[in-house]
Amino acid sequence: EGRCFHHGRFIMRLREAAAANPNVTIVETKAVSTIKSTHTGDVLGVQCQTDGKQDFYFGPLTVVADGYASTFRKEYLPIQPVAKSKFWGLELIDAKLPIPGHGHVVLGDFPPILIYQIGEHETRILIDIPDNLPSASVANGGVKGHMRNVVLPSLPECIRPSFEAALEKGGFRSMPNSFLRPVTNRIPGLMFLGDSLNMRHPLTGGGMTVAFNDVVLLRNLLSPEAVPDLSDTKLVLKQLSKFHWQRKSLISVINILAQSLYSILAAGDPNLKVLQRGCFRYFQLGLIDGPIGLLSGIIRSPLVLLRHFYSVAFLTIWLH
Structure with missing residues (x-):
């Protein structure tokens, strides 16, 4: 039996739990750039834009967790994500699934299609479309043409009415299916976390598993007992090196499975x-x-x- 959660509501609950801690201050701002020491190159904090005004925040350790399209990754990490396809998502209303309460993978002479229920009336369908796919070319009607000419006839008949309705409604959203291997955090005063550090194909939904595992590891490695003072950059970098290797037993399995299963299903x-x-x-x-x-x-x-x-x-x- 599988269980799922509504991602947006779940993230909001996590933010509320964090905000309830007395040592947490939440600020809504836009991080523009890091602030570096002119003598050592250590990262000292971030420069931000708050309500159109320049702002600065300083701290012994800056955590970059700005997702798959990280604006800071290119400046500090030696590798960049590789994406050869995108998942295009539609929301089906009152779709009749072949087996209710279960996830579905539709396979054929086309990239994989995922279908899973996300609410009482809502069902998500994710359609993998590789770059330069002929059936999704401009001449064939683009992404919508691929969905109508290739995807629609391939779906179980019970799903087709809700899919066709979603197709007519439009408003398609897409995300690149990226792969980014992790590297050790070596910049004094800075660390990358989440999709800014490591990504795998989302087919297997392993991202949140990796994220929570990383949080637990860092909680222990950077705890006050392990690192009494985060200004001790040598000790912090030593702990971040341990973090890189301790997470490998889990993330290597999930990353390899995600990439290999996508290759097999595609x-x-x-x-x-x-x-x-x-x-x-x-x-x-x-x-x-x-x-x-x-x-x-x-x-x-x-x-x-x-x-x-x-x-x-x-x-x-x-x-x-």
Whole structure:
């Protein structure tokens, strides 16, 4: 049985919980740039725009958590995200799902389509559209043309009326499906966190699992007991190095699964189609506890992941 939460309301509750702490001050502003020491290059704080006026905030440690389109990443990190496709999202009203209460993945001779309920009457559909996809070209009607000509006929008949209504309504929204490998935080006075540091394909929904794991690790590594003074940049950098390596057992599993499962489900060549059939047959045999445990972050062993990969590969060879 699966459970889900409304992301926006959940984030607001987290903000309320943070604001309730006496040592937290919330300021609505726009961070423009970091403030660096002219002598050492250490980051001392941020320059902001508050109600159109210049503002400054200083602290021993500045945390950059400005998401997938981070404005500070290019300045400090040696690598940048790679995105080869986008998820286009529509909200279906009163959609009749083949199996209510379950997530659905629609596969065919096109990139994967995800369908899952997000409310009593609302269902989200995410359509993966790679860059330069011929069926989504301007000549074929663009993204809307791909949805009407390729996606609509491929959906279960019970979903088509609500999808067609959403298609006519318009207002499509998209997000790039990015991959960004993590690097160690090495800048004194600064650290990156969340999607600004590390991303994987959102197909498996692993982002929040990684985010909460990172928060728990940092709570321990940067606690007053571990780091009495955040101005001790050498100690902070040492702890951030530990953070980089301690998170690997979980994030490597989730990142590898996200990228590999997308490749298998998208199946851009005949060999991957064969592997896709082997993967589904593996699940049909009832061997799902391990993969689900890995996806959810409950099982954190790369060796378990390796065992399942080899099992799927050998089953595929046997079937083929």
